[in-house]
Amino acid sequence: MSIPPIKPxxxxxxxxxxxxxxxxxxxxNIGSAARAMKTMGxxxxxxxxxxxxxxxxTPQPPVFQENQPFRLPEESFVLSSGAKDVLExxxxxxxxxxxxxxxxxxxxLTSRRREISVNPQTPRQLxxxxxxMAHQKNHVALIFGNERFGLSIDEVxxxxxLMTINGNPDYFSLNLAQAVQVVSYEIxxxxxxxMTHLIQxxxxxxxxxxxxxxxxFAQIMQEVGxxxxxxxxxxxxxxxLLFERAGIEREEIDIMRGFxxxxxxxxxx
Amino acid sequence: MSIPPIKPxxxxxxxxxxxxxxxxxxxxNIGSAARAMKTMGxxxxxxxxxxxxxxxxTPQPPVFQENQPFRLPEESFVLSSGAKDVLExxxxxxxxxxxxxxxxxxxxLTSRRREISVNPQTPRQLxxxxxxMAHQKNHVALIFGNERFGLSIDEVxxxxxLMTINGNPDYFSLNLAQAVQVVSYEIxxxxxxxMTHLIQxxxxxxxxxxxxxxxxFAQIMQEVGxxxxxxxxxxxxxxxLLFERAGIEREEIDIMRGFxxxxxxxxxx
Numbered sequence: 001m002s003i004p005p006i007k008p009x010x011x012x013x014x015x016x017x018x019x020x021x022x023x024x025x026x027x028x029n030i031g032s033a034a035r036a037m038k039t040m041g042x043x044x045x046x047x048x049x050x051x052x053x054x055x056x057x058t059p060q061p062p063v064f065q066e067n068q069p070f071r072l073p074e075e076s077f078v079l080s081s082g083a084k085d086v087l088e089x090x091x092x093x094x095x096x097x098x099x100x101x102x103x104x105x106x107x108x109l110t111s112r113r114r115e116i117s118v119n120p121q122t123p124r125q126l127x128x129x130x131x132x133m134a135h136q137k138n139h140v141a142l143i144f145g146n147e148r149f150g151l152s153i154d155e156v157x158x159x160x161x162l163m164t165i166n167g168n169p170d171y172f173s174l175n176l177a178q179a180v181q182v183v184s185y186e187i188x189x190x191x192x193x194x195m196t197h198l199i200q201x202x203x204x205x206x207x208x209x210x211x212x213x214x215x216x217f218a219q220i221m222q223e224v225g226x227x228x229x230x231x232x233x234x235x236x237x238x239x240x241l242l243f244e245r246a247g248i249e250r251e252e253i254d255i256m257r258g259f260x261x262x263x264x265x266x267x268x269x
Numbered sequence: 270m271s272i273p274p275i276k277p278x279x280x281x282x283x284x285x286x287x288x289x290x291x292x293x294x295x296x297x298n299i300g301s302a303a304r305a306m307k308t309m310g311x312x313x314x315x316x317x318x319x320x321x322x323x324x325x326x327t328p329q330p331p332v333f334q335e336n337q338p339f340r341l342p343e344e345s346f347v348l349s350s351g352a353k354d355v356l357e358x359x360x361x362x363x364x365x366x367x368x369x370x371x372x373x374x375x376x377x378l379t380s381r382r383r384e385i386s387v388n389p390q391t392p393r394q395l396x397x398x399x400x401x402m403a404h405q406k407n408h409v410a411l412i413f414g415n416e417r418f419g420l421s422i423d424e425v426x427x428x429x430x431l432m433t434i435n436g437n438p439d440y441f442s443l444n445l446a447q448a449v450q451v452v453s454y455e456i457x458x459x460x461x462x463x464m465t466h467l468i469q470x471x472x473x474x475x476x477x478x479x480x481x482x483x484x485x486f487a488q489i490m491q492e493v494g495x496x497x498x499x500x501x502x503x504x505x506x507x508x509x510l511l512f513e514r515a516g517i518e519r520e521e522i523d524i525m526r527g528f529x530x531x532x533x534x535x536x537x538x
Contacts, residue, residue, distance in 0.1 A: 010437060036447060041437040082442055124458060167457060168279060168310040173351055174450075178305060181447050182454045188436060189393060217528075226531040235524055246515030255504055259486075262495040263532055 010041045011191060016134035018044040019180060020099050022155055023051045023146040027058045030072060031079030032177030033144075034086035040184035041191075045090040046099045047072075051146070066094045096143070096155050104138040104204045105130060108151055108159035109179060111172055120162040123186035131190055138204070142183055147176050157237050160244035204247045213253050214240050216260045223267055279310045280460060285403035287313040288449060289368050291424055292320045292415040296327045299341060300348025301446030302413075303355040309453035310460075314359040315368045316341075320415070335363045365412070365424050373407040374399060377420050377428035378448060380441055389433040392455035400459055411452055416445050474519050482522050483509045489529045492536055 019037050024030050024047060034045060050070065052061035058073040070092045080087050093099050100106050107126060130140050143159055145151035156162065165174060165182055174182070218236055221227055227235070246252075288306050293299050293316060303314060319339065321330035326344045333339050339361045349356050362368050369375050376395060399409050412428055414420035425431065434443060434451055443451070487505055490496055496504070515521075 010439065035442060035444075038440050039436045039443050039447070081444075082440060122458070165454070167308045167454075170279065171307050171351060173304060174308050175304075175350075178308070178447070178450050181443075181450055185434070185436075185451045185454070189391070221528055221531075224528075224531045224535045226528050230527075238521060238524060242515050242517060242521045246511050248511060252507060252511045255507060258499075259490055259493075259495050262490075262493045266493045267535065 011135075013131075013134045013137065014041045015044050016137060016139050017042055017130060017187065018046055018099075018103070018139065018141045019184075020046045020048060020096070020141050020143045021050075021176070022048045022096055022143060022151060024144075024176065025051050025053045025147050026176075027052055027055060027061060027073045027075035028079045029147060029176045031076040031081070031083075031087065033180040034076075034080040034083040034090075036177050036181035037184050038083040038086050039181070040188035042184050042187070043086050043089070045086050046141070047090055047092045048096050048099050049094060050092065064092070096158055100141055100143075100158060101208050102139045102206055103141040104206055105133050105140045105161060106159040106207070107140075107142050107161040107163040108156045109142065109144050109163050109165070109183065110151055110156060111164055111167075111174075120164040122166055123163060123183045126161060126163055127187045127190040130187055133204075139206070142180075144176060144179060157241060160247070205250055205253060209250075209253055210240060210243050210248060213243065213248075213256055216257055220260045220263055220267075223264065280404075282400075282403045282406065283310050284313050285406060285408050286311055286399060286456065287315055287368075287372070287408060287410045288453075289315045289317060289365070289410050289412045290319075290445070291317045291365055291412060291420060293413075293445065294320050294322045294416050295445075296321055296324060296330060296342045296344035297348045298416060298445045300345040300350070300352075300356065302449040303345075303349040303352040303359075305446050305450035306453050307352040307355050308450070309457035311453050311456070312355050312358070314355050315410070316359055316361045317365050317368050318363060319361070333361070365427055369410055369412075369427060371408045372410045374402050374409045374430060375428040376409075376411050376430040376432040377425045378411065378413050378432050378434070378452065379420055379425060380433055380436075380443070389431040391435060392432060392452045395430060395432055396456045396459045399456055411449075413445060413448060474517065474522060478519075478522055479509060479512050479517060482512065482517075482525055485526055485529045489532050489536075492533065 019033065019042060021030060021033060030047065030050075037043065037045065050064045052058070052064070052073065054061055055075060057075040057078075061073055062070060064070050072087055072090070076087055077084050091099070107130070110120070133140050142163070143151065143155065145155065163183070165179060167174065214236055217239060218232070221235075288302065288311060290299060290302060299316065299319075306312065306314065319333045321327070321333070321342070323330055324344065326347075327342045330342055331339060341356055341359070345356055346353050360368070376399070379389070402409050411432070412420065412424070414424065432452070434448060436443065483505055486508060487501070490504075
C-alpha cells in the first residue's frame with residue numbers, strides 16, 4: 001500500500017505579498033502576470049491606472065478613469081489561464097501612492113540606471129526579507145512598470161527598495177510576465193528555508209507614517225522660511241527617500257515629530 | 270572624472286548549455302522560449318521532431334519529416350523578439366537520442382510524479398553542476414517536453430537528471446517559455462556577473478559628517494527645549510544610528526543642516 005502524498009497548504013502569509021502593475025498597457029500581459037504569480041502562490045494583484053491599448057482581441061479596450069469602476073477585458077482573463085481569481089480580486093487604484101499606503105517594503109523593479117541613491121538588490125537578496133516581513137503580517141509590494149517605459153523616476157522614488165534581475169548584458173528583454181515569473185519564483189524558492197537566522201529587531205512602519213513625518217517637516221520648514229529659493233518638492237522627496245532607505249522605526253519617527261512639534265511651539269511664542 | 274562602466278563579456282562556456290524542446294507544438298512558444306533563454310545568456314536551442322499545430326497566425330504550419338529540411342514559421346521569429354539568432358542557429362533533429370549524443374548531463378524537466386528512480390532536484394540544486402560541467406567544456410542539456418503532454422517516460426529515461434520547478438501545489442501551470450525562463454534565470458544567477466546596467470550613484474559620507482549633523486541637531490534641540498524630561502544621550506544615539514543605517518549622503522546632510530540653521534536663525538529673532 002502506498003501512502004498518498006499530503007498536499008501542503010500554501011503559507012497563509014503569502015497574501016501579504018502584493019504584485020503592483022503600474023500603468024500596464026497590454027490586456028494579455030495583465031493576464032499572463034496573474035498566471036505567473038499564481039504558479040508561485042502569489043494571489044494579490046494591484047493595478048495602478050491601467051492604460052490599455054487596442055489589440056486584435058481587444059480592439060476597444062476600456063478606458064480607465066479615476067473614481068470610476070473599471071473592468072479588465074476578456075483578453076486578460078483568457079491569458080490568465082486559470083488564474084481568473086487573481087484578476088477578479090485585483091485592486092484597481094488611481095495612484096501608486098494609494099497602492100502602497102499600507103506597505104512596509106516596496107520593491108521597485110527596474111533594469112535601468114537611475115539617478116537614485118537606493119542600492120539595487122537582486123530578487124535573491126531581497127526574498128528573505130520580503131518573506132519575513134509578510135510572515136510578520138506586514139504588507140510588501142513588488143512594483144512593475146509599464147511595458148514600454150518601465151517605472152517613472154517619481155514611481156521609483158515612492159519605493160524603498162530597488163530590485164533588479166540580472167541577465168544577459170547584450171540582450172535584456174524580459175517582458176512583464178517573465179519578470180513577474182522570475183521574481184515570484186525566486187520568492188517561492190525561499191519558502192522551504194528556515195528563516196530563523198533572519199530574525200532582527202527591526203520594526204519598520206507603514207508608508208503612511210513616513211508621509212506623516214515628511215508632511216510635518218514640510219510644515220515646519222515652511223514656517224521657518226526654509227524653502228525660500230529652494231525646490232520644495234525635490235527636497236521633500238529626498239528626505240522621504242532618506243527615511244525609506246533607513247527603514248525608519250516608530251521610535252525614530254516619534255523623536256523627529258517630537259522635535260518638530262517643539263520647534264513649532266517655540267515659533268508661536 | 271567618472272570612469273565609464275566596462276560591459277562584461279558573456280562567459281564563453283555558456284554555449285555548452287543547450288535547451289532542448291521535445292516535440293513542441295506552438296510556433297509562438299518556440300519563439301518565446303528563445304527569447305527567455307537569450308535574456309539569460311543561453312543561445313543554443315535544439316528542437317526535437319516539432320509537431321506544430323495550426324494557429325491564427327500560422328494556419329498552415331510546416332510539417333516536420335525525418336531527414337528533411339525544416340524551417341520554423343514566421344510566428345516563432347516574431348515572438349522571439351530580437352532572439353532571432355537563437356532560432357536561426359537552432360538544431361532541428363529527429364530524436365532526443367540524437368540531441369543528447371554529445372551531452373554529459375541531461376536534465377529532464379518535469380512537474381509530474383513519475384515511475385522512475387532518479388531523484389528530482391530543483392534548478393537551484395542543479396545549477397552549480399551544470400555550470401561547472403559547461404565550464405569544463407562538457408555539453409549539458411535541459412530538456413523540456415511537449416506543451417500539453419510533457420516528456421514521455423521514454424524521453425525521461427534517456428536523461429540522467431530529473432529537474433523539477435517547485436510551485437503552488439494548487440495551481441501549477443507554468444507554460445513552456447515560463448519554465449525555460451525560470452531555469453535559465455536560475456542558471457544565470459549562479460554566475461557572478463556584475464550588474465553593469467545599474468551603476469550606483471550611492472555616495473556615502475565619512476562618519477565625521479554624521480557626527481557634525483548630530484551635533485547640530487543636539488544644539489538646536491537644546492535651544493528649543495526639546496530635551497526636557499528626555500534622555501538626550503539616548504535620543505542622539507538613536508538619531509545617529511538612523512542616519513548611519515540610511516547611508517546618508519552629502520546632499521541629505523546639507524538639507525538637514527540647512528533646515529537646522531534656518532530654525533536657529535528664526536530662534537534668534
